[in-house]
Amino acid sequence: MTLLSDLRQTLGNENVLEEPLELYIYSKDASLMRGEATFVVFPQSAEHVAAVVQIAGRHGMPIVARGAGTGLTAGASPTEGGIVLATTALNSIEIDSDNRTAWVGAGVINLDLSKTAAPFGLHFAPDPSSQSACTIGGNVANNSGGAHTLSEGSTTSHVLGLEVVFADGEIVVLGGQAPDAPGLDVKGLVVGSEGTLGIVTRALVRLLPIEPDVRTLLLDFPTVEAAVTTVSEIIAAGMIPAALELMDQRMTIAVENWLHAGLPVDAAAVLLAEVVGEREGVDSQASQIGEIGRANGAGDVQIAKTEEHRALLWKGRKSAFGAMAQLAPDYYLHDAVVPRTKLVEIMRTIYEIADRYELTLLNVFHAGDGNLHPLIAFDASEPGVADRVHKAGEEIVAACLKVGGALSGEHGIGLEKRDLMRMAFTEIDLDAQARLKEVFDPTGLFNPRKVLPDGSRCFDFGGVRREVPEGAWI
Amino acid sequence: MTYHPPHITRLAAESEGAPDAELTVAPKSPRDVASVLHHATEKGLKVQVWGGGTRSGYGSPPPPDIVMSMERLGEIESWVPGDLTLVVGAGARIADIESKLVGENQTAVLPEVPGRSTVGGAISAGASALRRGRLYGTRERILETTIVTGDGRIVRSGGRVVKNVTGYDLPKLSAGAFGSLGVVVSVCLKLWPLPPAGATVTVDGPDQASSVARPLAILEENDSTRVFLWGTDEDVSAMSGRLGGDSADGLDWPADPSGPYLWSVRVPPALTSQAIGQLPNGWRYLAIHGVGDIRAASDDGEGVSDLRAWAESVGGHLVVVKAPTDSLDGFDPWGSPPAGLDLQRRLIAEFDPARIINPGRLPGGI
Structure with missing residues (x-):
């Protein structure tokens, strides 16, 4: 059987794409690098994913998992060819409000999770700027952060469990609602592994209560130094604001021209700060931040007066990349x-x-x-x-x-920064990481040539590795 | 007697409270650690890594051939309060570190009543602070690790910044790994600022805490439930006013209960009260509501099989933290083996091929 007929038989014709234009669309993420998808598949369940992994293994064809394709490092670009596994249909959300957790399909959009959790007074803390498009599977793969990472941590701090398909096609559930699962924290290793260790089909995530109150401030500064000093002094005063976002003048002008949000375009730097918590606390923190800012030369301190005003200030920040188009x-x-x-x-x-x-x-x-x-x-x-x-x-x-x-x-890291890894780590450090990859994926099935530079496995004394036979699948 | 070469015997030392072994060493550098482990791997000698000795009862390890005390590897390498980072040797005592950090109004969010325990020990045993419901567990504090693998490689991973996704997350894998991937010799920890005010409020029960969205901790012991608050003065007085209980200034953290038998009951957060109800009569406990982390002590092992059966039936665990030798015959210290045990074995084999570092500590007798 050919690879295509195997995939069609397992997933159904409608869940396998093979037309050149369709393949072209799925051959690139939001980075500058394009790959070439051999086929695109839309598994409807974890069992489907397991079947695809087994089929791919049999045909020696790599698999690149893809969420929304908002990644910026070619992590989801099939630069070595292969099956692009789109997680779109893995879109279930099961909220357990008592335990403040949710089992979430890899293809669920980040913001949709928080919207679904909102009636329970809960939300998902990681909030990348792309949150209205990016998926939970992508967040897990990249250990995504966002504006609120300083106070609540990256995605890894909010993933309690994972359902993963490993290279042998087995579906394994790691972790759970109870804290500190005995043994090695394998789930923690899969988070941030960029689809190179296995395919995540669902994640058990922590949900946080929506804070009772919030104050959002916008401060403008005559110099970047003054803004940065203000940030340091806020933290030194014992506060970890939910967000501390900075834009330089060039960016502020670009965003203002696009959005007309009333941003101070004359300022050298603009600081967006947000504090959350009990009402009494956010008021005192907001006024303290204002004072620290003014002491460092802030000209104007805006505190969002309405939810619309707050949304507009945030839109300014989160639209920064969009504003670049002009x-x-x-x-x-x-x-x-x-x-x-x-x-x-x-x-x-x-x-x-x-x-x-x-x-x-x-x-x-x-x-x-x-x-x-x-x-x-x-x-x-x-x-x-x-x-x-x-x-x-x-x-x-x-x-x-x-x-x-x-x-x-x-x-x-993806493909884009892969070769820069040598600037950050020694050969021995990279070799250790390459060994991890090999334990999970001995034949190089998952997202090959991503994260680690070629030749990372420096102490490889002739270990047998199967080469992926080019063209063997057709 | 095994022959130990001079470059190993020169590291010999006495270490207070450490278990008996043919050789006890106290290395002074990562390179020393590498020499000892390399030697042990060659000779197939079992090494027990020794910190403060407060969490040495986990698993069912065979007696060690070499005890490696980390006491000479406890220096602060760098601490930049403005960066919220601390790089410190694994052998540093938590109490010493926290008392220094408080001078700059910072904390590493490690266990609050640490006794003699060390940074490396708390990390390796996966021990977290009572504040974990609000500030997350020890795992989330680990930004960078330098480990020495069983075959003597010195491996650094992560970085000295508070946010980082460069490469596989080996640093967090150290939490709860009992050194099985390598002896943790130094770490960079993410620090946290201490806000100006704190209060401890005694309440009737955990439900009474629901008027506060995110308290620092809700702790229940046998005879009391207390809510721990922190923030600005306004914050703390408003929250404690709303709670309505008896409020005392400051954070008065309790120690974990003590006794000949120590247990860790881990359940889904919403089942914390139910888990307390399942504890056999006479057990002393300290439970973190909203987390599902219950630390318990008892005078015997009666009733533990039923407790474990219940905990596992709700997706939880009952772990033996400490028990008198040979007192729990046939009772697995960890319970049912976790998923992916074979994968764990293969991972460890890449880092500690002769399985010499703390063997037998992990689930499945690994």
Whole structure:
């Protein structure tokens, strides 16, 4: 039997795509890199996923899991060919309000989960900017963060259990509602593994109570330094606001031109801060943040007076990437992290790098946790520009690592940053990670050549590895 | 007697309270740890890693050939309060670390009444703070680890920033792993600021706490239920006013109950009260409501089989934390084996091929 007939027989004709245009659409995520899907499948259940994994194994064909394709590192691009497994139909949500948990299908959209949980007074804490499109499966794969990560942690802190299909086609349920499942925390290892260890079909997630009250503030500053100092002093005062988001002037102007949200375009930096909790607490925290801001030179301190006002301020922040379209057709984005005390220094370095490569660079980032999002706006049709963009990007990452930072705070490594891993880790460190991958996926079935650079397995003394036979499946 | 080469015997040391073994060593560097483990792997010697000795009763380990005390690996390597990060040797005592951190109004959110326990010990045993319902468990604090594998490789993973998805999350895998992937020699922890005010409010029962959305902790012991609050002065006084119980300033954390037998009952959060009702008569307990973490002590092992059967029937666990030697014959310390046990075995084999680090501590006798 051919691969196609195996897939059709198992999933039904309607759940297997093979037309060139359909394959083209599923051959790329939101990064700049395109792969080539051999087929696209839409499993309707975990059993379907298990069957696809077995079929793929038999035919020596890699599998790339895909949620909404909002990923920014080519993690969901089938750059080695293979079956793209779209999780769209895995869309069940079962809420257990007593235990404040939910079993959620991998294909459920992040925001839909919080909307479904809202009548119970609950929500899902991780909130990537793409939350109206991105899926829980994608969040698990990338250990996604969002604006509220500083106070509540990334996706991994909210995943209590996983249903996973491993390379042998077995469906395994890891973890559960009870805390501290005995043994190694294998589920924790699968979170953030970018589809390279297995295919997650459902996740048991923690839901948090919706906070009784919230205050959202917008402060404008004459310098980036003043904004960053304010962030440090807020935390030093014993507060961990739910969000501390910073936009530089170039970004503020771009967003304001697009959204007309009343953003202060004259300011060098704009800080969006949000505090949540009991009413008495949020009022005192909001006024304290205002005072700290003013002491550092903040010109204006807006406190959202209505829910609409609050939504508008957040829309300004979450639309930053959308606003880029008016500047140039393409953008390139890194999400390196630096220790927060190095923010001022690294911002200067980043502007300097962009100027040197004659590139337009804007900054919008999670200031509370030092997670940068320098955006380079460019037009890929301009000769030579892509090369400059990549070189500048690499220099930015190297500068972040030099001050003690990390390659990625929330977007993942995928294919895009794979080769930069050598800047962050030694050969022995990478070898250890490659061994993990091999234990789960000895034949390289799941999302091959992602996360780790080629040759990571440096102490490989002739272990037998099956090569994926090219063309063998047709 | 096994022959130990001079570069190993020079690390010999006395370690207070440590179990008897042919050789006790106290390495001073990750490289020393690597030498000892490499030697042990070559000779097939079992190594027991020794921190403060407060959580040494888990599993059913065979007697060790070498005890490796971590007491000389407890230095603070870096602490940047503004970055909310602390890099510290695994042998550091939690009490020492927390008392330093409080000077900058920070905490590592490690167990509140740690006794002699160490950072590495709490991580390896997966022990969490009583504040875990609000601030999450110890696992979530681990940003970076340096481990030494059984075959002597020094492996660093994660990073020294509060948010990071660079590579597989080996750091969090250390929590509860009992060193089976490698001896944790140093970690970077995510710190948390201490807000200005705290209060401990005695209430009639856990239901009374529902007027507060996210208290720091709701703890029930045999004779009391207390709600722990923190935040700004306004926050704390408003919340304690609403709770209506007897309120005392400050956070008065209880110690885990003590006795010859110690147990950990782990159930879905909503079943915490029910789990307390299932405990055999005479057991002392400290339960974290909203988490499902019940720490219990007893004078004998009577009734544990029924308790385990109930806990497992609701998706939970009953784990033996400590019991007198040979007193629980045939009663597995962990209970029914977890899913994916074979995968766990294969993972450990890549890091500790001769299975010399704390063998027998994990479920399934691994």
